[in-house]
Amino acid sequence: MALLFGTAGVPKSSPSRDTASGIARVHELGLECMEIEFVRGVRMGMAKAREVRGVAESLGxxxxxxxxxxxxLNSPDREKLNASVQRILDSARIGSACGARDVVFHPGYYMKSSKENAYARVKEQLGQIVKTLEEESIDATLRPETTGKRSQLGSLEEVLRLSSELERVLPCVDFAHLYARTRGGANSYEAFAEMLAEIEATLGKEALRRMHIHASGINYNKGGERAHLVLRESKFNYRAMLRALKDYGVEGMLICESPNLEEDALLLKREYPLV
Ligand SMILES: [Zn+2]
Known part of the structure; x- marks a missing residue:
């Protein structure tokens, strides 16, 4: 494998908004991967998913x-909790039919819980999800994401702990979110390298060879993430991130979530060999 670059959802320049057209456009642009965004709900059916798989496989x-x-996954409301679990399960089921293994999600909010209690509840729910997927023989890797808002569970430490304590769980490392979460603290080559070293120390070298990464421009306020921005309009040091990824031999997918999607994905892909 290598480090593949792609977009969060259908590229802006795709002539049509459906997933298959998006994949074709990603290919035309010279990008290598795409994250399917089930933003408001998993609305894709099985037949469509198989069609998407065919298109993606034929174009590589x-x-x-x-x-x-x-x-x-820390909701005190039973119904909301069950709906959250279902959303992750459905994403994994349809994703798997699309030929996608990695299922990215934001784990939840601390709410009124202590961080430790929130972690325990999220872990318990995730453990159940893993069990259900195993029973259904779905080969998914659950990827809790490092989150940008300080009210959300999803520090690098929490995501790594979930990954080390549960089977079939690995991190989705959103470096822009971590920059915003630390209110600009994590924004240098040294900071990014330290994160990668921590991932390697916790999960082993293999984890760095199958990483799932998000990056974008971003800004922040007191509570962390405020808005995603175009890379060049943000102070997020994407060049330092790329250099750290390169030095640590990171492989997997790097998904760009900037508002201009493919333009910044292409910028990252172009800069990567030069940093
Ligand atoms: Zn996300």
């Missing part, structure tokens, strides 16, 4: 899926 485009945004 790697896929991942992002579960719907509204997920809170």
């Amino acid at each position: 485009i790697a896929l991942s899926v992002h579960a719907p945004y509204y997920i809170n």
Whole structure:
């Protein structure tokens, strides 16, 4: 494998908004992967998913899926909790039919819980999800994402701990979110290299060879992430990130979530060999 570059969802320049057209456009642009965004719900059916798989395989485009945004595995409300679990399961089921193994999601909010209690609840729910997927013989890797808002569970430490304590769980490392979460603290080559060293120390070298990464321009306020921006309009040091990824031999997928999607994905792909 290598480090593949792609977009979070269908490229802006795709002539049509459906997933298969998006994959074709990713291929035309010279990008290598795409994350299917189930932002407001998993609305794709099995037949469509198989069609998407065919298109992606024929063009050699790697896929991942992002579960719907509204997920809170620490919700005190039973119904909301069950709906969150279902959203992750459905994303994995349809993703798997699309040929995507990695299922990215935001684990949830601390709410009124202590960080430790929130972690324990999220871990328990994730453990159940892993069990269900195993029973259904779905070969998915669950990827809790490092989150940008300080009210959300999803520090690098939490995501690594979930990954080391549960089978079939590995991190989705969103470096822009970590920059925003630390309110600009994590924004140098040294900071990014330290994160990669921590991943290697916790999960082994193999984890660096199958990474799932998000990057974009971003800004922040007191609570962390404020908005995603175009890379060049943001202070997020993407060149330092790329250099650290290169030095650590990171392989896998790097998904660009900037508002201009493919333009920044192409910028990252172009800069990567030069950093
Ligand atoms: Zn995300």
